[in-house]
Each structure stands twice: as C-alpha cells, then as structure tokens.
Amino acid sequence: MNKFDEIDMKILRELITDAGQSVPKLSRKIQVNPSVTYSRIKRLVKRGLIKKFTVEVNEDLLGWKVLAYVGVNADAKRRDAVLQALLREDEVREVAEVTGRFDFLVTIKSRSLEELHNVVSSKIGNIEGVQHTETFIAMRTGAKAPAYLAPA
Numbered sequence: 405m406n407k408f409d410e411i412d413m414k415i416l417r418e419l420i421t422d423a424g425q426s427v428p429k430l431s432r433k434i435q436v437n438p439s440v441t442y443s444r445i446k447r448l449v450k451r452g453l454i455k456k457f458t459v460e461v462n463e464d465l466l467g468w469k470v471l472a473y474v475g476v477n478a479d480a481k482r483r484d485a486v487l488q489a490l491l492r493e494d495e496v497r498e499v500a501e502v503t504g505r506f507d508f509l510v511t512i513k514s515r516s517l518e519e520l521h522n523v524v525s526s527k528i529g530n531i532e533g534v535q536h537t538e539t540f541i542a543m544r545t546g547a548k549a550p551a552y553l554a555p556a
Contacts, residue, residue, distance in 0.1 A: 406451060411436055415444055416453065417553050423457045468513040470520050471542040474528060475506035482533025483507060489531040495523045506538070517541075 408416075414434040418425070431441040448454045463469075478486040483501070490499045490510055498511040510528070514520040524539050 406453070408448075408453060411440075411444060412448060412453070413552070415441065415448065417549075417555070419445075419454070419457075420549065420553060463513055467515045470514045470517060471545065472512045472514070472520055472524075473540045473542070474510040474512055474524055475538040475540070476508040476510055476528065476534055477505075477536040478507045479533040479535060486531055486533045489533075490528065493523065493527050495519070495527075 411434065414436075415430065418430050418433055427442045427445070428438050431438040434441065436444075445454070476486070476490070487499060487501065487508065490496050490508065495512045495514050496510055497513055500509045501507065502509050512520065512523060514523055520539070520541070524537055528534060528537055
C-alpha cells in the first residue's frame, strides 16, 4: 500500500486548489523548502497519486449552460459500440457504465434546452444499439472536496 505523509497531503490540497501556482509560492504556503516541494511533487506524479495537471474551463462563459444527465439502456451485444459512439458526441462530457436500471449514465453540456433535445433525440437516440433514454436536467449543482483533503 502506498503511504503518503502530511507534507504530501498538504501539497495535494494546494495543487487541487491551484495547480498553476509556482513551486516557490506553494512551498511558502506549506512551509517546506522549494527543492523538497519540487521533489515531492515529482514523486507524487511518479507514484501515480497525481495523474495530471489540467485546466478547469468555465463552460458557462462559452455558452454551454445546460447540464444534463442521460440514463441510457443499450442492447447487451452493442454496449461497447454504444459507449464509443457516445464518447464521439461533442456535447458528451463523461460516460459511466453503471449498475441499476440504466446501462450508462451520460453527462451532457449543451447551449440550450433545444440543443439538449436534439442531442438526446437525434444523436443519442439514433445510435445503433440504444434502446431507451431518460434525461435529467440539472437545476443546480454543488461539489465538495473529499474528506482526505480537509486541513489536518
């Protein structure tokens, strides 16, 4: 089992908040020498705890204001093909194969309800192997950091 100490967790908490901050700034925040901070970050990447550094885009500012989740039932023999077809759609942000009443839960962003309707009925509905869909429009969302990221 991988063991990560408090310095590792402080680095992780700070990078999740702002992955673009400089190592010197980060090291001042966590009160650790910059060379130690840098080597710890490299080690966290090498050990796989940090998968990648990325940018979170505010899609609302680009006009992608409607968030929806679509439950999809698919022919059991076509599931892999359905998954790949869903991932090719521009509006699809994430696809999860799940247990329960749906085979997939699909996260979609669209510019309008009309566009969402078109995506679900014309694009997803016409994928060979899709048998049924049910759409849930997000009214508002919230998120929180996992408990392991809470300050010690």
